[in-house]
Amino acid sequence: MVKRHLVDTRPLGVPAYRRIWVGQAVSHVGVGVTVVAVGQQVWELTHSSFWVGLLGMANLIPLIVFGLWGGAVADAVDRRKLLIIGSLIAWAATLFILVQALLDLRNIYLIFAAVALNSTGFAITGPTRGAIIPRIMEPELVPAANALNSLVYSIGAVAGPMVGAVALTKGGFAAAYTVDALLFAGSLYAALRLPSLPPLGEVRRPGARAVVEGLSFIVRSPVLMMSFVVDIIAMVFAMPRALYPELAAERFGGSMLALGWMNSAMAMGAVAGALFSGWVGRVSRQGVALSIVIAVWGLAVAAAGLAHDLWLVVLFMAVGGMADVISSVWRQSILQLYAPDEMRGRLQGAFMVVVAGGPRLGDLRAGATATAFGLTGAWVGGGIACAVTVLAVGLSVTGFRNFRAKKTR
Structure with a gap:
């Protein structure tokens, strides 16, 4: 009985997927290190949550431009080669931010440039990797593969x-960025070991017309469109990440340990949610379910913003992380199984722009509202607004509310 609720590990039996999974497990730890370090470095240089929030814009612009373009390219070229190119760009960005720390340049604009370059690499690899998954395994294993992806990202x-x-604490910013630069090798190795993955079906030249075709497909599909909309609501309204350095400074004496716990809290919940995700593929009313779990996320964030004990902040953000990972599995599976292969890259590009871009807009929203309304108002108000809005919007669209997915088992 318990096994039915545990994460489905069958996709790990596919060698190509297993290498991708292990590579991400290693490299994503380094990504988590840099996320903490870069936010703290900007905070120390500016002592402003608004500037920390602006890191979201440095990420967002390349995500929009290169995410949509990268998805179109992924439909027209060998996806293995494109994944390698994007990985090398991201690695170069990590080395760049490491060098500025080693030289102690203390230039916030160089940090923003490094973040933008890293986001460019991610904007290429994200949709490419997502489009690869349905090519290397059976359709019935796709939801399980997405749950495993969420698990490994969350562990990292x-x-x-x-x-x-x-x-x-021990070595400063240079030490943190060095960890990321070394661990990135795992992701690059997995990309190099992939088989050739040339495009299938009708090949469109990767330009503006191909991008527009992908976006038009989403607009004409109410279920896909709403799966994007509810995620934007969740991340833009409720993501409190840009407020972590300020909260650590105001309530926990500027403790780096407290900062680390807050940055890990959502992922802790996501690990638990992914480990016990065996039931996720058996939920058919996924439109209603998505709206409910995103509302849970918003309420959990609001509760965390009211807490003055670190363990309560971590607990409530972990509950939010559980809800978020369940939401991500459903949204990714809907997209991958809904789209024809010749459009998967473009749709994955749009999906990645929403999934990765939403939190960046959320960073900007959090930083700006904290400046206007204070830390608690920005944090708690955003969570409550998310819960109310997602239920009002998600349950008002008939096609989304009545959407039923085919069971995977």
Whole structure:
């Protein structure tokens, strides 16, 4: 009985997927280290949550431009080659931010440039990797593969910030960025070991017309469109990440350990949610379910913003992380199984822009509202607004509310 609720590990029996999964497990720890370090470095240089929030814009612009373009390219070229190119760009960005720390340049604009370059690499690899998954395994295993992806990302997001907190305490920013640069090798190795993955079906030249075709497909599909909308609501309204350095300074004496725990909290919940995700593929009313779990996320964030004990902040953010990972599995599976292969890259590009861009807009929203209304108002108000809005919007669209997915088992 318990086994039915545990994460489905069958996709790991596919060698190509297993290498991708292991590579991401290693490299994503380094990503978590850099997320903590770069936010803290900007905070120390500016002492402003608004500037920390602006990191979201440095991420967002390349995500929009290169995410949509990268998705179109992924439909027209060998996806293995494109994944390698994007990985090398991201690695170069990590080395760039490491060099500025080693030289102690203390230039916030160089940090923003490094973040933008890293986001460019991610904007290429994200949709490409997502479009690869349905090519290397059977359709019935796709939801399970997405749950495993969420699990490995979440494990990295738990371990990364904690490792980052230790690295910052013991060796400073250069030590933290060095960890990321070394661990990135795991992701690059997985890309190099992939088989050739040339495009299938009708090939469109990767330009503006191809991008528009992908976006038009989403607009004409109410279920896909609403799966994007509810995620934007969740991340833009409720993501409190840009407020972590300020909260650590105001309530926990500027403790790097507290900062590490806060950055890891969501991922801790996501690990638990992914480990016990065996039931997720058996839910058919996924439109209603998505709206409910996103409302849970918003309420959990609001509760965390009211807490004055670190363990309560971590607990409530972990509950939010559980809801978020369940939401992500459903949204990714809907997209991958709904789209024809010749459009998967473009749709994955749009999906990645929403999934990765939403939190960046959320960073900007959090930083700006904290400046206007204070830390608690920005944090708690955003969570409550998310819960109310997602239920009002998600349940008002008939096609989305009545959407039923085919069971995978």
